[in-house]
Amino acid sequence: MSDMVNFWVDIYNYTKLLFLDCKKSLWKIVVCLFILIFGVITASEYTSILNTSNSIPDVFNNLFTKGSLITLTVPLFLFFLSFVIPVIIDPLRLARIKERKTIGSIMILSVLITVIVFLCIYFICGFLYGWWKSGSLENLWVTEAGTPFKQSKGQVDLSLFSTGNMILRYTVTEFFAFMAIGLLTAFLYLLVSRYVLVFFIVVGFVLLDTVIQSLFHFTFILLQAAVTLDGWGNNATFFGNVLYFFGIILILCLGIYIAASKRDFIPISEEND
Numbered sequence: 001m002s003d004m005v006n007f008w009v010d011i012y013n014y015t016k017l018l019f020l021d022c023k024k025s026l027w028k029i030v031v032c033l034f035i036l037i038f039g040v041i042t043a044s045e046y047t048s049i050l051n052t053s054n055s056i057p058d059v060f061n062n063l064f065t066k067g068s069l070i071t072l073t074v075p076l077f078l079f080f081l082s083f084v085i086p087v088i089i090d091p092l093r094l095a096r097i098k099e100r101k102t103i104g105s106i107m108i109l110s111v112l113i114t115v116i117v118f119l120c121i122y123f124i125c126g127f128l129y130g131w132w133k134s135g136s137l138e139n140l141w142v143t144e145a146g147t148p149f150k151q152s153k154g155q156v157d158l159s160l161f162s163t164g165n166m167i168l169r170y171t172v173t174e175f176f177a178f179m180a181i182g183l184l185t186a187f188l189y190l191l192v193s194r195y196v197l198v199f200f201i202v203v204g205f206v207l208l209d210t211v212i213q214s215l216f217h218f219t220f221i222l223l224q225a226a227v228t229l230d231g232w233g234n235n236a237t238f239f240g241n242v243l244y245f246f247g248i249i250l251i252l253c254l255g256i257y258i259a260a261s262k263r264d265f266i267p268i269s270e271e272n273d
């Protein structure tokens with residue numbers, strides 16, 4: 001019973017420290033937000049070129065393509081994580097933890113919080129810009145004036161693009177995708193201890209994924225994380241991608257717990273100093 005109490009006390013204290021760390025890095029976060037807003041505007045501007053309709057769904061359609069994931073979303077997400085992951089294994093903080101398994105739990109919880117906050121900001125920026133750009137909250141994709149109807153020449157079930165269905169598909173797909181990316185980043189950091197190096201490893205892996213796709217017509221993450229019109233009505237693909245990411249998340253969580261329990265944090269920290 002006391003072990004469980006200590007576990008949750010450690011989690012609570014680390015969560016408070018996480019918000020304090022973000023407060024100290026407020027100017028960096030503000031810069032990141034400006035970059036994010038600029039990226040949302042830049043990515044969504046392709047809507048005016050590719051589509052004759054212009055609505056909030058059209059903006060979102062360009063925020064979750066393979067191109068936007070590579071050039072904007074994944075790098076910015078990793079930048080957000082740089083405020084969170086490195087401070088977790090600070091020696092002074094680790095000295096307060098009584099059980100090693102708590103370190104793994106804290107790292108997973110930190111990634112979870114970062115994913116939720118990042119995606120909320122990303123979605124809100126896309127929504128507000130789409131609203132400002134179109135001047136309307138109407139979901140044109142359920143009408144004959146929307147992009148799906150025009151691109152398919154009327155051969156599409158417009159009910160698939162209801163607002164609720166779109167929110168569900170975007171939220172679930174991107175949550176699981178970025179949880180997998182975040183946990184991979186945390187796992188690699190436990191092994192490498194250099195966040196800059198981990199950043200380039202993860203970005204390099206995403207870029208390599210595009211090469212693999214062009215050569216072998218499959219990917220490890222990009223096709224599964226991208227939300228496109230082509231696969232919108234395929235529920236089997238949607239649930240398959242969710243299960244795929246869920247499996248990766250379970251493996252990475254196990255890897256984080258093992259790496260945290262095996263790593264000798266103090267000598268590594270002293271060596272880094």
